Amino acid sequence: MTLTELEEFWGKPTIRNELRKTLYMGAAGIVLGLIGPFDSYNLPQAFARHLYWLSLIMISSLMSGPLARGMFPPMNRAGFSPLLGFALFSVAMSIGIFPFVIFNEIYLSSPQGVTWDYSLEFLGYVGGWDYIEWFGQVLVLTTVLIGAISMIHRAVQKPAPATPSTPLPGPDATTEVAGQKFLKRLASNLGHELLCLSMEDHYLRAFTTKGDQLILMRLKDAASELEGYPGLQVHRSHWVALSAIREVKRDGRRIILQLKNDHEVPVSRSYVDELKEQGIL
Template sequence: MREAAVAAQPLAQPLFRPRLWLTRHLPVMAATAAVLAALGPYGTFQDLTLPGRLAYWGGMMLFGFLAYQGVMALGILAAGRIGAHRGRAVPWPAVVVPVTLVVNALITAAVAVVETRLGRGGFGAVGGLATLYVYCLIVTAVVTVLPLRAELLSRGTLTPPAPVPSPEPAVPTGEPRFLDRIPPRLGRRLLALEMEDHYLRIHTAAGSDLILMRLRDAVAELDGFPGQRVHRSFWVARDAVTGVERRADGKLTLVLSNGMKVPVSRTHAPAVRAAGWV
């Protein structure tokens, strides 16, 4: 898979993360609302008092944020279902564009209602609403497209598009078939495999990338390669392990040569000990 894509099933991380909202989003919104209230753009400075401007811009930003979070969650879930049904990933613009348009429609409706109540404009006509929609779309696109793309990146479901690499000579007979699937830019020093929904993240000494494959199928293709599954979501190469940490609850964590830490589940711990990794 060499295109920016959204995973073809619901994400492992929660769609709503209140702690992130309180620590990052809400402080930024509060600061932005304060600046807009002080500047009073779009005639709000003349028509509203300072408390009124704070309420106006703060309310608009809070409504837009909640609308964005709700529509974003529906968009990601819908993309996951569609991708699972089609058997291949949905390109990320297919999520970002509809989410932006729907969020903008909700914000346009909210602005029209508030402005009409304040007696600051008539948006009853279709033409007036269309004009307002375009004005709002400019702002909505700026504050929605990049954050949504960053949201997808933070969840590990978005991988930047890359040029199609030139063909590389086939792996010599006797090496596992899976090595053919590693993108050439990552080299051949395989460290670990990590399951991310329908995708598989390949970790090598040169970096990591996603391919569309199940972990169990990859492990089957690595038959004979020195390594083993240590968790339902991880496979680790034997030579990649440089240390072992034991948590307070007794569970093990493998430290790899690239600094990555991989948890060992209780189910796979006996096999890891038997292999002499601990």
């Protein structure tokens, strides 16, 4: 999965996405309650064991959204690999859930419930290696859980339907032909007003005024299929339509294009002259 796909699933704050994520996480909690890993099977009642895992899983689900929205976009901009981004996200999730694991250990071991004195006694009695071992267990379980749920979610998503090979609507024949070979790749519900293209690993994400879609192809090939469409490549990973450019911003020596869908696209130095020829700079 790409970093963008991970961000969309774990961080997109929509009701539908949160319900889907809760369903996956809840199912994982039930499975963990049945298996009882890390000595949780020693709990006297099955209900208590399921409650233990479901509570930890639901807390993890609540944490995942803010963490994904805060971590994946900057990692994507910095060019992190999906594997590294996934690993860092798993570590952050494990750090967030670890205090709740310690609290549960205190609660389960206390003969009279959780008290301040017993909590301090417990924390002082447990050795440093015990904490390292517990965190390692949390990290392994969290990594496996996030990875499995991410792959299951990706597997059940149906690919966008192909657009029927019918002529594109337009005011004249020139508009019909320009870029039609590439635009036919887009789902019909996305329309044909292309804004920009951005590379994500081996995939190309195409943005229109109505949404976006991942396509397995190279940017070079897409630019070739868009011959005649008013746009140009501005970076080795980005192509923009001229009509989509709303503002040109400068950050020191860096040039950034602000598009009308609020995306910001960096401009490489090697493409500055082409932008000047188009009258954009």
